Amino acid sequence: MTDIGVFEKIVGVLQRSENRSMTLDELKEQLKSLGEDLESKQILKYLLKLEVMGLIIVRELKRRVYKIVLSKGSISLPTFDEE
Secondary structure, rough: OOHHHHHHHHHHHHHHHHHEEEEEHHHHHHHHHOOOOOHHHHHHHHHHHHHHHHOOOEEEEEEEEEEEEEEEOOOOOOOOOOO
């Protein structure tokens, strides 16, 4: 799966979730059900990139327990032309 595909799955899962937020463990389980068996460290790397783009907010609730919140407004990922 390409990076863009993983980004799309993460944003899609968050958009469908209650209150547009979930914990890292919940996100990990949802991605696993979609065929993306990623470790928490890998998911955090994707989340950091999405946070830098301003699409999400990642909060550490307590040591190594993260809550991911989708930013307000419409979400559109940048598209890249694949040749």
